[in-house]
Amino acid sequence: xxxDDPAGEPPSRSRRAxxxxxxxxxLSAAAEVFVTSGVDAPIRQxxxxxxxxxxxxxxHFPTRADLVTAVYRHQIEACAEAGPxxxxxxxxxxxxxxxxxxxxxxxxxxxxxxxxxxRSDSDRFAALHDxxxxxxxxxxxxxLDAAAExxxxxxxxQPYELMRGIxxxxxxxxxxxxxxxxxxxxxxxxxxxxxxxx
Amino acid sequence: xxxDDPAGEPPSRSRRAxxxxxxxxxLSAAAEVFVTSGVDAPIRQxxxxxxxxxxxxxxHFPTRADLVTAVYRHQIEACAEAGPxxxxxxxxxxxxxxxxxxxxxxxxxxxxxxxxxxRSDSDRFAALHDxxxxxxxxxxxxxLDAAAExxxxxxxxQPYELMRGIxxxxxxxxxxxxxxxxxxxxxxxxxxxxxxxx
DNA sequence: AAGTATCCGGAGCGCTGCTCCGCTTTGCCA
DNA sequence: TGGCAAAGCGGAGCAGCGCTCCGGATACTT
Numbered sequence: 001x002x003x004d005d006p007a008g009e010p011p012s013r014s015r016r017a018x019x020x021x022x023x024x025x026x027l028s029a030a031a032e033v034f035v036t037s038g039v040d041a042p043i044r045q046x047x048x049x050x051x052x053x054x055x056x057x058x059x060h061f062p063t064r065a066d067l068v069t070a071v072y073r074h075q076i077e078a079c080a081e082a083g084p085x086x087x088x089x090x091x092x093x094x095x096x097x098x099x100x101x102x103x104x105x106x107x108x109x110x111x112x113x114x115x116x117x118x119r120s121d122s123d124r125f126a127a128l129h130d131x132x133x134x135x136x137x138x139x140x141x142x143x144l145d146a147a148a149e150x151x152x153x154x155x156x157x158q159p160y161e162l163m164r165g166i167x168x169x170x171x172x173x174x175x176x177x178x179x180x181x182x183x184x185x186x187x188x189x190x191x192x193x194x195x196x197x198x
Numbered sequence: 199x200x201x202d203d204p205a206g207e208p209p210s211r212s213r214r215a216x217x218x219x220x221x222x223x224x225l226s227a228a229a230e231v232f233v234t235s236g237v238d239a240p241i242r243q244x245x246x247x248x249x250x251x252x253x254x255x256x257x258h259f260p261t262r263a264d265l266v267t268a269v270y271r272h273q274i275e276a277c278a279e280a281g282p283x284x285x286x287x288x289x290x291x292x293x294x295x296x297x298x299x300x301x302x303x304x305x306x307x308x309x310x311x312x313x314x315x316x317r318s319d320s321d322r323f324a325a326l327h328d329x330x331x332x333x334x335x336x337x338x339x340x341x342l343d344a345a346a347e348x349x350x351x352x353x354x355x356q357p358y359e360l361m362r363g364i365x366x367x368x369x370x371x372x373x374x375x376x377x378x379x380x381x382x383x384x385x386x387x388x389x390x391x392x393x394x395x396x
Numbered sequence: 397a398a399g400t401a402t403c404c405g406g407a408g409c410g411c412t413g414c415t416c417c418g419c420t421t422t423g424c425c426a
Numbered sequence: 427t428g429g430c431a432a433a434g435c436g437g438a439g440c441a442g443c444g445c446t447c448c449g450g451a452t453a454c455t456t
Contacts, residue, residue: 016402016453042443053405058445119370121314124444158376165382168366172317178356184363188382191389214422214433240412251436256414322413 023060026050031071038113039068065128068117072107076135079103083139087146094152097143098189101166104136105182108170115171119164137163153192221258224248229269236311237266263326266315270305274333277301281337285344292350295341296387299364302334303383306368313369317362335361351390360386 029050033041043064047054061067069076083100090096108115117125118132141159148155165188169181227248231239241262245252259265267274281298288294306313315323316330339357346353363386367379 014402014454018453019403022404043445044443047405054444055406055446056404059403064444116317116319119314121371160376161378161382164370164377165367165379168369169363171366171369172362173319178358179362180359181363184359184386187389188386189389191385191387212423212433216421217434220434241414242412245436252413253415253437254435257434262413 019060022050022052022056026052026057026060026067027070030067034068034071034111034113039064039111039117040113063124063127065117065125065131068114068125068128069131072111072114075107076132079107080135080139083143087143092152093143093146093150094189094193097147097153100139100143101185101189102182104163104166105170105185108167109174109181112174115167118167119171132167133160133163151194154194157192217258220248220250220254224250224255224258224265225268228265232266232269232309232311237262237309237315238311261322261325263315263323263329266312266323266326267329270309270312273305274330277305278333278337281341285341290350291341291344291348292387292391295345295351298337298341299383299387300380302361302364303368303380306365307372307379310372313365316365317369331358331361349392352392355390 026046030046033046033049037045043054043057046067047057050057057067061070079100082103083096086096086099087093090099108118117128120129137159140163144153144157144159144162147153148157166185169184169188172179224244228244231244231247235243241252241255244265245255248255255265259268277298280301281294284294284297285291288297306316315326318327335357338361342351342355342357342360345351346355364383367382367386370377
């Protein structure tokens with residue numbers, strides 16, 4: 001699941017059939033392994049599960065970030081596309097923002113270790129960081145702008161900062177019931193609201 | 199600096215002088231290395247800098263968390279002790295809370311990688327996690343209680359959750375000027391405030 | 397069917413954390 | 427002062443990781 005169409009880059013004429021097949025095999029093996037061992041799982045383990053050599057993985061996904069990105073591509077896309085929809089449908093821009101953040105948080109907390117990878121200062125994950133930003137930052141910015149324009153929140157909030165903050169709050173050990181990132185993020189959004197006209 | 203008195207555990211009678219000396223040597227070597235390479239620096243590197251074998255380090259500090267804890271012991275202590283002081287001196291409990299959080303954040307952001315270590319789900323750092331909590335959680339709880347009692351903030355905020363949230367916000371790559379954890383934490387505290395009497 | 401570009405597998409290197417054990421140093425006691 | 431356990435030390439060594447390299451296998455083309 002979540003590992004379907006190879007229509008990533010359309011042309012790529014004359015890629016051999018076995019290569020394409022292997023790419024998909026690796027993708028679904030990785031998806032499975034990520035669920036149980038997190039996105040930090042050893043490449044060897046993914047290779048073993050896919051029944052291929054490690055080089056095959058590195059050939060298709062030079063960086064771990066590329067693999068992670070490919071596995072979660074559809075979900076990132078869905079999150080990005082939900083932004084404008086929510087803005088159009090929600091009662092207020094702030095509500096849209098809140099719902100979108102919920103979506104984003106759900107995505108992060110259900111992928112073991114993703115949030116940690118996102119914030120990692122390791123170069124291995126730089127591309128992941130970048131891809132998330134490329135795709136989601138404009139959406140977040142649009143929501144923030146709309147909310148600011150409607151007077152729901154204070155202006156000048158930086159989308160990058162907000163997204164990284166949310167990502168950061170979602171990380172760490174997730175087995176402690178005393179910590180629920182959603183509560184803190186709700187607090188953060190609360191702090192974002194423009195103090196009601198004095 | 200930050201690596202002085204051996205009066206950690208008083209008895210320890212009959213520890214050999216060279217062992218004590220080595221302990222201090224390791225401690226200051228670690229402090230130096232942590233500054234440049236973060237708290238994740240290879241043990242070999244610390245051992246080389248201290249001019250001792252790796253086993254010596256492991257003997258004195260079985261876990262990496264023990265080493266980190268020992269290096270920063272005084273600063274954790276200072277942070278813990280500042281809590282009651284601030285509460286007594288600040289204009290309001292909320293102000294005390296804000297100042298204390300500032301102190302905590304300053305501590306975290308100036309120690310490369312400390313915040314990441316704190317949130318790590320690795321067992322290697324569990325002891326560090328625990329030590330921070332043992333020492334600082336009661337302080338944070340006291341500040342929160344005081345602020346709640348004064349009506350400055352909404353009641354029921356969980357100290358553990360707040361501390362972990364702050365720690366989380368302080369982590370990650372620290373070379374991006376677009377991200378300043380202090381701004382988000384200020385927002386979080388803002389969200390904590392009790393909505394002014396309607 | 398033959399030729400070639402493409403692709404594959406896993407041995408291998410370098411870097412980690414951590415342990416184990418033969419050797420050295422220290423401090424006590426005669 | 428000299429001797430001798432006990433305490434302490436160092437680094438070789440093992441295991442697990444990321445990533446690369448290249449001889450050999452495989453799929454397309456003509």
